[in-house]
Amino acid sequence: MARSWWGWGNVEDAVVGAERAGLTQRLAAVFPQADLTAHEPPKIGELSVPAPGVQAPAALARLASDDLADRVRHGHGQAFRDVVRCLLGRVEQVPDLVVRPSSEQDVVDVLDWCTGAGIAVVPFGGGTSVVGGVEPRGLRQYAGAVSLDLGRLNRIVEVDRVSRAARIQAGILGPALEDALRPDGLTLRHFPQSFEFSTLGGWLATRAGGHYATVYTHIDDMVESMRVVTPAGISQSRRLPGSGAGPSPDRMFLGSEGTLGVITEAWMRLQDRPRWRSGASVLFDDYAAAVAATRAIAQSALFPANCRLLDPVEAFINAGTSTSGGLLVLGFESADHPVAESMRRAVEICDGFGGRVPDGVRTTDSEQDRARTEAADTWRSSFLRMPYQRDAMAAQSMIVETFETACTWNRFEELRSAVEAAAGAAFTALSINGVLSCRFTHVYPDGPAPYFGIYAPGTWGRTAEQWDEIKTAVSEALLNSGGTITHHHAVGRDHRPWYDRQRPEPFATALRASKTALDPAGILNPGVLLD
The missing domain is CATH 3.30.70.3450 (Alpha-Beta Plaits)
Structure with missing residues (x-):
């Protein structure tokens, strides 16, 4: 199947025909005044993209691509604003090169080259970031920007069936990972909505949340040890079920979003496949x-x-x-x-x-019974189709986006009311008629993870800017109500203003010091987490 250059997933799985007609009919019923004219994206060849400003040295040329389509696909994530900008042909900021290492030594060599040449490096897994995490935004002070695609580091290197763990390379996609574990009767049991198109390294770098609502909610809980390449050297933590030996080295790199190093592999805790x-x-x-x-x-x-x-x-x-x-x-x-x-x-x-x-x-x-049950589960089916339907609605001038948080149970009612009020005020200011929805994606003994959805008819050509206004309003409400700016979508560049206010200043000082020590040239994913 062919991946879409501008939207979610595979071109062959896009919302078309009867599904598109039914979706449009439902939208018209809820928003009778909306202009639901469908707009098509431009062809890649029609885009105005700057020529590459850097070239790979001869020793690394075999790993590098300056193909236009390759660069465009690696220049954005999968947030609503990414999709809309692509639909409008606004893809000016793309990497100069896409570099695909085939070994850990290749990663070391690329970081050495970019450190010496002052080239920004944006680590890239599956490209499903919804917070601007893989976008080479605001990097004009660098000699260039390279997207470091880990897709060739995609194997399960070793399985320890006795301890129920496996050593897995960071670039492996979710389906390939599960397929490789199936002969041993094992599973990682981590199924984010992006599962089909995201990678283990991406999950680790963003502290991703999976489909399961309790116990193993985040990828953090499944990490036994990690191996990370930094410009200052390679970090390899010891493989242990637990340790009290000082602060955890793995915890420093989990959620670091490629700013401190490049995760190349990890030993992951596994489970027997459910029956x-x-x-x-x-x-x-x-x-x-x-x-x-x-x-x-x-x-x-x-x-x-x-x-x-x-x-x-x-x-x-x-x-x-x-x-x-x-x-x-x-x-x-x-x-x-x-x-x-x-x-x-x-x-x-x-x-x-x-x-x-x-x-x-x-x-x-049994697995057979499970397949029949899940096929009949309307909500799960729609869950997997949501990103494709989001793209279809975005092409019809709809503002369709989500934002998520977590809070303690005693604060949920206040938080939800604040978000409703903020969204409502933003709708009024924009003169649009919007709808807010909410679901819990994960629940803990001390609080839920509310996941909000926005559905509103926008103005074609301005929907990204309209969403930005709504996003700002609801993000302020989340932070002021005691919630987190993100429970599992990461920080990226889009959440930076609120993340900077959420984190304690002594921790920010320590994070800056870690960045300086591990990446003294400041080439790794600049603008994410830190300036």
């Missing part, structure tokens, strides 16, 4: 009761694999379910034992808050 599964959809008539039920489950030590609460707007838009209080998508799984009892207790908790399960509980004990 027993149970799923249920719980409807509520009151949203506050639905939140209370979700909190009770999160604090029950049942640890469901899925505990995703959709508010009425989210339930209708993305699950096709009408409910006045919300829809709670519950799931349990295990490789060791049946999970029916855990589901029974979770449903019992929901019942105490007025929840009901009109379609009953689904229980499976």
Whole structure:
């Protein structure tokens, strides 16, 4: 399949035909005054892109590409504003070269070259960043910019079946990783929405969150050790189940977004592939009761694999379910034992808050049964189609974007109200009629991770700027209400203003010192996390 140069995923999977017509019909029903004319992106050859300003030295020329399409695809991520700018042909800032190392020594050699030549290096995994993390933005003070694509470092090097761990190269894509582990009956069990197109290194560099709602929510929890190439040398942490020997070296590089070094491989903790599964959809008539039920489950030590609460707007838009209080998508799984009892207790908790399960509980004990169950799961199917539908709506002048956070349970009501007020005020200022939705992607005993969606008809040619105004308003509300600027989307360049205010200043001082020590020339992903 061919990857789209301007939008999400594969060209062959784009929203077309009956799906596009149905989507347009639903949009027209919600926003009758919207201009839903579909716009097409320009051809790559029509783009105005500066010629490469640097050339790779002879020893590295075999790794480098200055192909226009290659450079354009590596010049942006997959946020709404990226998609819109591509649709409008605004892709002026692209890397001079795309460099694909085939070995760790290649990475060392590239960093040595760029350090000496004053060339910025932007590490690149799958390119699914939604926060400006892979965009060579604002790098005019450098001699040039190189996108360091780790895609050729894509193997599972070693499997330790006894300890349930594997040594995995950073450039491997999610599906290839799982396929390689399947013969050993193992799984990493990390499935972000970007799973098909993102890499292990990208997950580690951004502290990515997976699909599962409790326990193993972030990639952090699955790291046994990491190997990182920095301009100052190679960092290799010891492979251990745990250690109290000072601050963790892995924790310094997790979430560093390519600013301190380039992750080349990691030993990852694995699990046996689940056999027993149970799923249920719980409807509520009151949203506050639905939140209370979700909190009770999160604090029950049942640890469901899925505990995703959709508010009425989210339930209708993305699950096709009408409910006045919300829809709670519950799931349990295990490789060791049946999970029916855990589901029974979770449903019992929901019942105490007025929840009901009109379609009953689904229980499976084989991969074949699981496939049939998931095929019938409307919400999961729409979850995977969301990015493609976002692209289709963006081409029809719709503002369709998400932002996420986390907060303690006692602050959630205040935070949600503040976000609603901020979004509403932004809609009014822009003279648009927008809709805000909310779902919990992850839940913890002490708080949820709310994930908000914005749907609004915009003005063609200005939707990116209109989104920026909305984003600024809601981001201020998140920070002022005690939430985080991001739970699992990383900081990148887009979240910098709020990240700088969120982090403690002594930590910022230590981070700057680490940057100076590891990357004295300041070539690694400039502008992300630090100036």
